[in-house]
Amino acid sequence: MSAGTPLYDPPLAACPLCGAPAPSPLYRIDRSTPPFSVGRCANCDFIFMNPRFTREVIASFYGPGYYEGNAEYSYYDERAAEKYARYVWERRIGVLRRYAPSGKFLDVGCAFGGLLKCASRHYAPYGIEMSGYSGRYAKALFGDAVHIGTLEDHPFPLGGFSVVTMVEVIEHCPDPAAVLRECRRLLAPGGVLLVQTANMDGLQAAMQGADYAYFMPGHLSYFSKRTLTKALTDAGFSRVIAFHPVEFGLLPKLLKSRSSFRRWTDYRHWLRISLYHLLGKVHAGDFALTSSMVLYAIV
């Protein structure tokens, strides 16, 4: 981007989830370069970036640096840690199979296709990935079953999928209600949608305020269990099941975390993960101690 290119779109005058007017400012996230602000809807409590970065700025977040961990805002390259990430993926597939044991499986935001490789033992795998960098890798594995693009321009027939997964994806979407409706349309009767994102009603998010690490420049939409459950119901799902912090136990997480260990002192990291996971189990109604959640929505 050249100097002088606008960084932000005009501010949103209405909530992108419920359409209520005049969202109020909540936090300014100054640690990010460029900084950004989030607002909260007084009607439905949905939290969202406002004003948003332009499409061009957002697209610039998802190049190779996003996966190689050297961009300011980055994820990780799952290929380097695949042996360990598989523990989580295998366990996740095991739980999903209780709800939908076979059929077509679509991973929205499939990155390099790691989850799809595990899914392919039981399901016909399909993927959507907006990043050409990781999407081309997944496409080399799965051919035309991987679409480089979004849920707005995919080529897949509606009504035929047993499972749709969105792991840490919905927070990146500018119009999450439209995304959930499209997932609903893609699913067959009895199908299940998995959504993993942060729970902004968790004590962790509430206490850390603007310092909460989930406030990242690529995250446009911030849900709580309440707002996401309502959005799923509004999208046409008949039943929503919430898991805190995730839908499986501690062991796969610990095994996955082994990938980052370089020396014996790194094992302190295991203790932190164990503690976080156990605290994540503490929840009652809308209240939860940590801000991790996974929702399964049934058609």
Ligand SMILES: [Zn+2]
């Ligand atoms: Zn709203």
